[in-house]
Amino acid sequence: MSDIVNRELIINSEKSEVEIALLEEKVLVELNQDKSNPNHMVGDVYLRRLKKIMPGLNAAFIDVGYEKDAFLHYLDLGTNVRTVNKFVKRCITEINTDTSIENLKLEPEIEKNDKISHVLTSGQSILVQIAKEPISTKGPRVSTEISFAGRYLVLVPFAEKVSISQKIKSSDERTRLKRLIQSIKPQGFGVIIRTVAENKKVAELDHDLKQLVNRWELLVSKLPSALPPMKIISEIDRTSVILRDLLNESFNAIHVNDASMAEEIKMYLTDIAPDKVDIVKHYKGKLPIFENFGVDKQIKNSFGKVVTIKSGIYLIIEHTEALHVIDVNSGHRNNSSNTQEDNALEVNIEAAKEIARQLRLRDMGGIIVIDFIDLHLGQNRRVLYQTMKDLMTKDRAKHTVLPPSKFGLVQITRQRVRPEMNIEVLEKCPCCEGTGEIKSNSLIIDEIENNISYLFRDQNEKTLAVNVNPILHAYITKGFVSQQIKWYLKYKKWIKIRPISSYQFLEYHIFNSKDDEIKL
Numbered sequence: 357m358s359d360i361v362n363r364e365l366i367i368n369s370e371k372s373e374v375e376i377a378l379l380e381e382k383v384l385v386e387l388n389q390d391k392s393n394p395n396h397m398v399g400d401v402y403l404r405r406l407k408k409i410m411p412g413l414n415a416a417f418i419d420v421g422y423e424k425d426a427f428l429h430y431l432d433l434g435t436n437v438r439t440v441n442k443f444v445k446r447c448i449t450e451i452n453t454d455t456s457i458e459n460l461k462l463e464p465e466i467e468k469n470d471k472i473s474h475v476l477t478s479g480q481s482i483l484v485q486i487a488k489e490p491i492s493t494k495g496p497r498v499s500t501e502i503s504f505a506g507r508y509l510v511l512v513p514f515a516e517k518v519s520i521s522q523k524i525k526s527s528d529e530r531t532r533l534k535r536l537i538q539s540i541k542p543q544g545f546g547v548i549i550r551t552v553a554e555n556k557k558v559a560e561l562d563h564d565l566k567q568l569v570n571r572w573e574l575l576v577s578k579l580p581s582a583l584p585p586m587k588i589i590s591e592i593d594r595t596s597v598i599l600r601d602l603l604n605e606s607f608n609a610i611h612v613n614d615a616s617m618a619e620e621i622k623m624y625l626t627d628i629a630p631d632k633v634d635i636v637k638h639y640k641g642k643l644p645i646f647e648n649f650g651v652d653k654q655i656k657n658s659f660g661k662v663v664t665i666k667s668g669i670y671l672i673i674e675h676t677e678a679l680h681v682i683d684v685n686s687g688h689r690n691n692s693s694n695t696q697e698d699n700a701l702e703v704n705i706e707a708a709k710e711i712a713r714q715l716r717l718r719d720m721g722g723i724i725v726i727d728f729i730d731l732h733l734g735q736n737r738r739v740l741y742q743t744m745k746d747l748m749t750k751d752r753a754k755h756t757v758l759p760p761s762k763f764g765l766v767q768i769t770r771q772r773v774r775p776e777m778n779i780e781v782l783e784k785c786p787c788c789e790g791t792g793e794i795k796s797n798s799l800i801i802d803e804i805e806n807n808i809s810y811l812f813r814d815q816n817e818k819t820l821a822v823n824v825n826p827i828l829h830a831y832i833t834k835g836f837v838s839q840q841i842k843w844y845l846k847y848k849k850w851i852k853i854r855p856i857s858s859y860q861f862l863e864y865h866i867f868n869s870k871d872d873e874i875k876l
Contacts, residue, residue: 361750363607366649367621369614377651384654385716385750400486401502401575401588403444406478414472418484421587424495428484430472434501436514437475438463441500443514444483447579455576457513457544483588491721491772502575504568507600508553508561509537511568515546523551536561542569610636613645658717665710669703673714679723682711686729700729701736705743712747721753721772730764741766800862801832801839807866807876812847819869821852828864829855 361380368375378386407425408417417425434440439462447455466475476482488497504511518537520530533554537547540562553561575589582588612618618638625633639645646652657664663671668687673680684707686699694702711726731737741759744766748755754771761767804822811817824832832839832853843851866874 364649365607365610366645366651367610367612367614367617368645368651369612369617374617375646377646377649379649379651380750382650383713384651384658385713386719387655387717397590398486398489399505400590402484402486402498403481403579403582403586403588404484406476406480406482409473409476409478411471411473416472416476418482418498420484420486420496420498422490422495424490424493426484426486426496426498427494428472428498428500430470430475432487432497432499432501433466433472433475434499435465436462437466437500439514440483440502441476441480444481444579447576448481448582455579458542460514460544462514488772503548504571505550505600506564506568508550508556508564509568510548510550511565511572512546512548513572514544516544517546518549519547520549521551521553524549524554526554529554533561537565540565545569545572607632608635611639611645611649612636613639658714663710663714665706667706669707669710671707671710671714675720679725680720682714682724682726684711684726684728697732697736700731701739704728704731704740708740708744708747712744712751715748715755715768715770716751716753719753719772721770724768724770726766726768728760728764728766731760737764744768800828800864804864804866805843808843808847808851811866811874812849817868817874819849819852821854821867821871822864823854823856823859823867824864825859825861826855826857827861829853 362382364379364382366377366379368377373389376386376388377384378388402420404418404420404426406416406428407419410416413429415427415429418428420426439460442463443457443460482500483502484498484500485502486496487499490496502513518534518541520533524530524533533549536558537549540558541547547565571589578588610621612621615638618636622633622636625636639648641648644652646655661673663673664687665671670685670687672683672685674682684704686703707728714720715724728740731740737760741757745757748757748768751770756769758767804824808820808822811820822832840851840853866876868874
């Protein structure tokens, strides 16, 4: 399977929101929404007072300004939480104190299976970082293990360990990167080397590391004047996060419809990837940018309960609070030259490609259960399992794929840190309000006439005009003795009936002589 994929980023910048679409070979695989002035983004760091300790959950709740309190589990404390708390307390209470961590004496690490009440106390000031944004009915999840992600590295204060992404397979490259980082990293900091750091030069890694250290120093500089509750430092906006995490040599274009944002992205690229500045294009077309690049059409075809694949295969995707269920159906696809087993394998392979895309596109997290078409041969089940694993390698989210069960079900667990992307593609019928039944023509005509009678008789209106759907217009105005003529004979006043093509079937509005709408 080739790793070289043509990638494009389409950015739709509006006043209140930025939408970011990632296309791979012109196919939409990720859709992100970045609302203006976002709160509680992953990576935000807060100084907060611990609100309540729950010994039964071995966790604590912290108010970070969201409607639901943030959840802090003992396992999210980090082994050096005592050192972090000591450092924060010293920065807040001691004047002109040394805020460097190089010479800081580390406190003993906490035990893996201890209790949170032995480490934290209610009411104490604590530095926490958003690990998961609020999802559904849950508040944010936070951690006291502060980290700052860059393009190539992740900086972890109060640690010394250098870790390397498991996706870097070459032992020589792993050794080179580890020695290099150990030689340039400041004392008191741990570093995680990301996959994109592979084969990068020392100057690029050193530049990334210095930027991360500067972010930590900015946080430390704000602590002496900080009072809980306060957001100490914010994560960079999601547009920059996506660029930081996704940009690689396979990107060939970034299209954005806002001139100022295009310049900001160019400046950002100048800093992290100067050779990629020219791929940023300011879109000036008349059509909306998502419509021009076919993103809107793909969104409409990709979301919803039923997802159809070109060959006739379709998926049924059901979302519940506990898990997601995907059912694979062959539809009308059938190759008569193949056996039933071969047909089932081909359908499953094709469905697997779309399922891997759907997981990324909707950012589905938690437990996903896939009901593939039954395969009777163990060899074919192994082929399907390996294919699903290979397809999921493109997914940046942490995930685990299990082999098919005895019932032919494939189970996937996938980490999600942001709310699932769910776009409504169906809406309730404005005529029947979802009941499947509408008023008959005679009833709606009676309703209009009752309103006309009231306006002429009780409101002394001299002239009236009624705007209706073209079908209803024909029903009122056509015929030897039309309904319009009947009204004229009854009220001795001519009522204008005007067809409006944008109206729903039963929609109508009545206007006075000044053409002002009369609210009834």
